[in-house]
């Protein structure tokens with residue numbers, strides 16, 4: 095992939111001192127005003143290869159100043175004109191789900207199951223960020239997570255490997271395009287490699303225990319897809335796996351990532367990971383930590399200056415050969431050349447119409463929202479009297495979600511503003527305009543409405559990095575609010591602005607309709623109105639399980655069967671799971687409603703239910719199809735989902751595995767024939783040694799509206 099640069103890199107390396115080389119592997123944060131002159135000196139000495147465009151460790155949680163392009167161009171000029179090797183720096187920033195135009199949090203985008211739309215979103219994101227000198231973004235975050243207590247579940251693709259793989263491809267392609275050197279593109283970064291989302295108790299940064307079997311079949315697929323999509327970089331993760339820090343693991347960073355996935359770009363550490371090896375207890379010395387990390391395959395050191403301060407001595411005292419440094423520098427230079435930085439190191443901002451991006455953000459948001467419940471009260475009519483209450487009716491900042499570094503809350507319409515605009519003077523919005531929960535005034539507002547819309551949710555500040563929570567719920571005052579409104583006897587529509595899934599027992603029962611609006615970015619509230627008033631028919635589906643109680647976590651759909659007759663996820667003797675509660679999902683993976691009614695034919699057609707293993711390996715596929723009718727009153731999109739279960743294999747296989755899905759538009763009154771092909775790559779699994787294997791035998795194929803569908807046919811691999 096980067097062969098064309100190697101001759102030029104060889105020539106550069108030949109001219110570079112060891113110090114120059116190590117400088118390429120050093121990535122400090124943007125300097126604070128009082129550090130600028132020292133920073134410029136470091137650049138002049140060739141000691142800075144990249145800048146993390148952030149002033150804090152958790153950029154997504156801390157307000158970041160607007161990017162001063164002239165400032166970065168000046169720093170770049172010093173690197174190009176005044177440093178010994180004259181190598182341009184690569185600027186990286188956490189452009190996670192938007193730049194100035196903020197798109198839904200990634201978990202919400204995953205809920206759209208529309209990865210063409212996701213890719214389009216990141217085309218816009220890249221255009222805005224690259225136009226402000228961001229060469230490289232630290233996204234996609236691909237950490238599979240089964241624990242919504244973990245604050246960073248909002249940044250990832252949820253609990254399914256296939257969704258993770260689709261997200262990886264969409265984001266990498268959206269950011270990098272076919273030629274990442276284009277001025278509107280930026281290098282992507284698959285993070286956090288690997289297993290970060292398995293933190294025990296959902297407690298951020300905590301230890302993980304991941305068998306190789308689980309690694310290859312659950313956690314690695316998204317990262318494998320990123321490599322296949324040509325992602326330029328990976329970011330190593332803070333966590334340990336089974337007692338070994340990823341940061342110093344040759345197995346994960348070299349044997350698997352490069353040896354098995356064939357990755358040829360570079361790996362940047364997460365914030366301070368190299369020095370953290372000391373706290374993790376595998377060394378007591380920064381020099382040794384640096385050597386351990388770089389020989390494991392960790393190419394660039396973010397933030398802690400370990401490499402620049404120690405590696406030269408580590409080479410000179412023989413701890414590591416200079417060839418290890420050369421390998422890391424080669425990888426970094428490959429990406430700088432691929433990005434075109436040698437030809438065009440400076441940013442020349444252009445003006446463009448951001449309204450196109452806002453329109454895309456609105457479409458992405460509306461397609462991400464999940465209708466969890468509806469007794470028919472939705473869609474609303476624009477001439478209705480609507481009581482609009484709750485702490486989120488005037489909310490702006492939380493709608494943008496965590497990891498919003500360049501979005502502007504003040505530009506984000508509130509739900510009250512959007513609904514007032516939407517009813518266009520025909521209807522009436524009775525709102526408790528104060529943000530206080532003045533209960534009496536609130537209820538008067540509720541009472542004036544034909545229907546009550548409650549704007550509830552969780553603060554963005556309870557989500558993201560270092561924001562694990564022990565209870566996945568909404569605040570007690572919100573609960574007391576909806577319980578009191580219930581007493582009015584009015585129809586209640588809940589709009590939930592949450593980042594993570596919440597425990598729905600004791601909440602959902604009170605509502606006649608629930609729209610899960612997530613934290614959906616700059617256009618959240620316009621999109622909510624589009625859905626509430628039926629201009630957009632909801633089509634989002636859950637990429638994560640919505641549990642009844644937080645104490646039922648972890649609870650995920652792709653679980654292996656038990657030898658005992660109790661599988662709570664699928665409702666088999668749930669009483670055997672706990673004696674005091676039923677840990678079946680409140681809303682299962684893949685679940686979501688529409689305003690119309692889809693009817694699946696009971697029969698799954700398969701023209702060729704038997705295929706030999708040899709034919710599969712040669713590329714033959716099982717061809718399956720099903721008729722789905724739109725029997726309701728709205729043209730709409732249905733996510734037709736295909737799951738498999740391998741009932742007998744050498745290793746235990748999950749009871750359901752999502753293997754394909756089609757988001758299908760079906761006009762009201764019409765029937766669609768939805769077709770799927772299952773091939774070799776869909777029907778096997780990875781052994782604990784990382785070998786992909788497909789076994790002969792029967793495979794159960796389920797097709798339906800979510801993971802609990804019982805509609806099944808059998809195919810046979812002969």
Ligand code: GLC
Pocket residue numbers: 146148150151152153188232285364365559
């Ligand atoms: C943070 C996050 C990582 C982010 C990096 C740079 O600690 O873990 O996702 O990209 O540091 O801000």
